[in-house]
Amino acid sequence: MSDELMLEVVTPGRIVFTGKVExxxxxxxxxxxxxxRGHEPFLTSVDIGELYFLANGKKVHYAVNTGYAEVTGSKxxxxxxxAERADAIDKDRAIKAKENATTRLAQLSKEDAEFxxxxxxxxxAINRISVAEKLSLN
Amino acid sequence: xxxxxxxxxxxxxxxxxxxxxxxxxxxxxxxFKSAQVxxxxxxxxxxxxxxxxxxxxLRVESISHPLLAVRDPKRVRVICMxxxxxxxxxxxxxxxxxxxxxxxGKVSEDKEIALIxxxxxxxxxxxxxxxxxxxxxxxxxxxxxxxxxxxxxxxxAPFIKEEYDELYLIYNQFVNVSVQRPTVVRLFPLPSIGxxxxxxxxxxxxxSYEPSAExxxxxxxxxxxxxxxxxxxxxxxxGENGARMAAMDNATSNCEELIRSLTLKMNKARQAAITAExxxxxxxxxxxxxx
Numbered sequence: 248m249s250d251e252l253m254l255e256v257v258t259p260g261r262i263v264f265t266g267k268v269e270x271x272x273x274x275x276x277x278x279x280x281x282x283x284r285g286h287e288p289f290l291t292s293v294d295i296g297e298l299y300f301l302a303n304g305k306k307v308h309y310a311v312n313t314g315y316a317e318v319t320g321s322k323x324x325x326x327x328x329x330a331e332r333a334d335a336i337d338k339d340r341a342i343k344a345k346e347n348a349t350t351r352l353a354q355l356s357k358e359d360a361e362f363x364x365x366x367x368x369x370x371x372a373i374n375r376i377s378v379a380e381k382l383s384l385n
Numbered sequence: 386x387x388x389x390x391x392x393x394x395x396x397x398x399x400x401x402x403x404x405x406x407x408x409x410x411x412x413x414x415x416x417f418k419s420a421q422v423x424x425x426x427x428x429x430x431x432x433x434x435x436x437x438x439x440x441x442x443l444r445v446e447s448i449s450h451p452l453l454a455v456r457d458p459k460r461v462r463v464i465c466m467x468x469x470x471x472x473x474x475x476x477x478x479x480x481x482x483x484x485x486x487x488x489x490g491k492v493s494e495d496k497e498i499a500l501i502x503x504x505x506x507x508x509x510x511x512x513x514x515x516x517x518x519x520x521x522x523x524x525x526x527x528x529x530x531x532x533x534x535x536x537x538x539x540x541x542a543p544f545i546k547e548e549y550d551e552l553y554l555i556y557n558q559f560v561n562v563s564v565q566r567p568t569v570v571r572l573f574p575l576p577s578i579g580x581x582x583x584x585x586x587x588x589x590x591x592x593s594y595e596p597s598a599e600x601x602x603x604x605x606x607x608x609x610x611x612x613x614x615x616x617x618x619x620x621x622x623x624g625e626n627g628a629r630m631a632a633m634d635n636a637t638s639n640c641e642e643l644i645r646s647l648t649l650k651m652n653k654a655r656q657a658a659i660t661a662e663x664x665x666x667x668x669x670x671x672x673x674x675x676x
Contacts, residue, residue, distance in 0.1 A: 257429055257430045257433060258430065258530070259426075259427050259430045259431075259529070259530040259533075259612075259615055260423070260426055260427070260529055260530065261426045262426070262429060275595065276595075276596065276604070277595055277596060287593060288592050288593070289592050289593040289594065289595055290437065290441075290592045290593075290594050290595070290601065291594070291595040291596075291601070292596075292601055292604045292605070313604075313608065314608070315437065315601070315604070315605065315608075317433075317437060317592075324433060326430060326433055326434055326437075328530050328534060328608070328611065329529075329530060329531070360542050360543070363542070364535075364538055
């Protein structure tokens with residue numbers, strides 16, 4: 248029996264990735280977790296963060312948005328609203344988005360309806376920047 | 386009787402119109418195809434999402450969530466989803482009519498109505514007629530899930546804060562290229578989920594949940610709203626382009642019809658002119674021969 252794991256990453260726009268991987272790490276709501284073959288079946292929600300997996304000895308990073316992950320012994324299905332491969336992230340745009348969100352947040356109070364939306368936008372921008380930086384390190 | 390020259394000019398004009406409508410038909414066809422691909426791509430996500438949501442709902446004894454809260458519906462909000470551009474037959478007109486009827490019905494029951502417009506056409510129509518709360522214009526030509534998320538987030542927060550009691554979504558359901566059906570869906574309070582499905586007990590995978598199934602369900606419900614809104618956006622975009630295809634196809638064949646009848650008229654006029662000229666010549670030679 249091989250120790251390979253099927254991974255499927257699905258967003259509303261397309262199937263981002265489907266294939267065999269050795270290991271996958273996901274940004275769960277309760278903290279980051281890794282999955283290997285034979286993991287106990289479970290279902291969890293995924294937050295803004297970084298997803299990465301090891302396929303053929305190569306690490307691939309994705310910046311992901313909220314969703315959930317379904318784990319069975321031999322398969323991981325990740326349903327998320329957005330997923331961007333690290334090398335496809337437009338870092339300049341992400342930095343701009345971060346600046347925009349920061350300045351907007353400074354003008355808002357916590358009671359504003361926009362506050363939550365903007366802080367989410369900020370979190371997404373920061374996440375994208377950090378994932379994009381991971382790529383340049385490798 | 387218009388002169389030969391006038392008719393000729395008219396034929397050229399109609400021919401040019403025909404070229405334009407045919408080009409628009411082809412553009413709409415291309416856009417329709419890409420909209421269809423988008424729908425196709427969304428299917429795995431939506432399918433899996435509904436599976437998990439339903440199996441979760443089965444597992445949670447009683448669901449209580451602010452998005453499911455039923456209140457006396459005094460303040461009603463309506464999302465009206467039209468296209469941004471016209472020239473697509475009765476696509477927008479039908480939807481606007483349906484929205485108007487719906488609003489009229491609610492107003493006659495003394496409900497307070499506020500509109501959220503997606504798409505320029507609906508916005509333009511209701512601008513002076515209804516209380517428009519928010520609008521998303523010129524967003525439909527190229528959109529993804531983020532648009533659905535931003536629309537949904539703008540309606541979720543005020544509903545939870547009890548700023549209004551009911552939310553309806555009115556959009557054109559995509560049946561096929563030539564049929565789009567205006568449809569009214571109640572978004573909030575969310576209709577109960579997972580009760581109609583009958584999952585075979587042995588087909589259920591026994592998961593452990595992290596955090597609990599209940600908290601997970603709470604996280605998934607807003608995502609469910611995103612899915613519903615995104616699907617409506619997809620159907621609107623596919624429907625719009627399908628309707629435009631049909632409308633432009635009609636226009637092209639109308640142009641052909643017109644060109645045919647104008648050409649006939651033109652030929653008749655030309656023949657009449659020739660006959661008149663011949664008569665003149667014959668009359669002239671006869672007069673000469675007599676003299």
